[in-house]
Amino acid sequence: MEWINVIVQGVLIGGLYALFAAGLSLIFGVMRLVNIAHGDFIVGAAYLAMVTITMTGLHPLLSLVIVVPLMAAIGYAIQLGLLNRVLGDDILPPLIVTFGLSIILQNVLLTTFSADSQKLNAGALEIGSIPVLPGVDIGYMPLLTFVAAVAIIAGLQFLFYRTSMGRAFRATSDDGEIAQIMGLDNRKVFAWAMALSMAVVAVAGVFLAIRANFDPFMGPSRLIFGFEAVIIGGLGNLWGTLIGGIILGVAQGIGAQIDPGWQLLAGHIAFLVILAVKPRGLFPRID
């Protein structure tokens, strides 16, 4: 029963990692941009949700109605006003700009909100659980996080392969210059992709803020698992990102069951093994 619990909890954590990673995967897939500030944007979204909740008294999950579009708009603006200017053949300048954004964001959050540890309070939802088997309880929040991750990835997948916007994303990703000749404005396409990514970031931020404390500096430490999930699953493959998150979560759970000191190590080992066997990840995008 112990091991069933380990695997169930590991899968649920995998949902959280996938939620962190989905936005990252999306941006990388469309414009080959590694967004170092992704984790800080997640924390920023958490603060935005906090402000929204204090102002309106909404339930944290309902605050998404406001936070998601707001973050999307911010993403659109950042892409148009800043990142588009540095995107080009060289992948280094945008990387460095997002690195700078990360530092700026952390310190803006610090001066605005102080170093206090914050948390969004979701009431009974936070501590309730469904007993599945004796010794195996599934908490409402982890379950909801997992469901949200699956829903978001399914939604993005649909958008990518069933809509004209998705076609534009794919075309720009495959060959930006040809896409431009065909009448697509790459800058707008990138801006929409960033907006979408930030909408996902908003959801990740709110779930993270309900799950545990956040402060202005915790973005980067939460980000590493997002990166690993993206790479395990194959760069730019969204379902792969979910699988990558689950593999990480379960590997860490199994490691922790042996000894908590092995928890992260087991995740990193799983990551390295997959990288060694399939250097492009489990499900690389066909291109």
Next chain:
Amino acid sequence: MTKFNAMNRRTFMRGGSAFLAAPAILSASRASAQSSKFTIGFVNPATGPLAGFGESDQYIMDAAKAAMAGIENNGSPVEIEIIYKDTQSNSNRAAEVAVELIERDGANLIVASGAPDTANPVADQCELNEIPCVTTVAPWQPYFFGRNGNPAEGFEFSYHFFWGLEDVIANFLNLWDDSGVSSKNVGGLFPNDADGNAWGDPELGLPKPLAARGYNVIDPGRYQVMNNDFSSQIAAFKEAGCEIVTGNQIPPDFATFWSQAAQQNFNPKVVTIGKALLFPSVIESLGERGDGLTTEIWWTPSHPFASSLTGETAKQLADGYTAASGRPWTQPIGFVHALFEIAADVAKRSEALDDPYANTAALAATNLDTIVGNIAWNGGAKNPVKNVVRTPLVAGQWQLDSGAPELVVTNNAEAPNIPVGGEMKLIG
């Protein structure tokens, strides 16, 4: 508060560049004048993850500076200057700014607090550069042994006051004896960092003294900080029937553990965690789940001490901070204030303010009743090693009876002069 710091840093930069521009004049004037100026370098984290430790710095510093205005040394007035440096919560930077204070700003005495990450590198640099140094807010074992201190010799220039692991353990045991829970199995949450390894060490940490009082520590092993999943620890605690959970965690890890514990139906009656439960903002962020958590207490407004510098009682100091900042008091306030009490005392007694050896001798001879209790490095009962004073430690509980979290002292067996504020309740 952080706004003020930013401003100060900028003023520093301006001052610093002026300084650089006119080195000749400055060095000449310093050599010629029999200076009655005393420069105190203050190193603390104002930004970064440790910023909570430094949140009251500006207030304490301004008040201390005002109170030091009329200080006299050997009958002549002393001009006191305090130079503040932010470590950005980085121990490398802490060492760097300490050197800057010594070499560029000519600090006569350096004070620092804010966890071993700040105190240790600063003290190391002072020892190396032969400038007296006082630190606090770091348990004395990580401070002393973390710097490879030899108990037989001690240090020459660096002095420290705070409690130690033995005090925490004694207080935790008192709390648990008070609680009357039946199971003697105690779940242990120890991260893989300096504090976690020290607390969880089977020989030098919690397990041995706990076993001596009949408690059995269930320790699944060291986890990495910023952990996302405590399921395996929770399963192990459930299986052992733990009703008490203890450990040393950072706030995000505790929050993750605490909500997962509820989700997985693990409901301990006593939760006593070091470090994570220090600041009221953390307890507030936990909502109702913050009620009843227990922790060690180093300082409260009800401590029966007063400042030797301003004459304020502990309560007046805390109230003053709350009135000025609109924020609840935190435990570091008293300790940071005490640093300046000691600095002022040294400035009064030193035989030659520009001589580091005279200043160190004055510091070593300190015997001062401060807002955190008596500080004297005279080899008495409270000096486990030459350079350390143990300050009194009690234990207590966060209670939400009045809405806002309130830290109530519930056991004072280790320091009976500190009044008890209420009874301990079980969680749930």
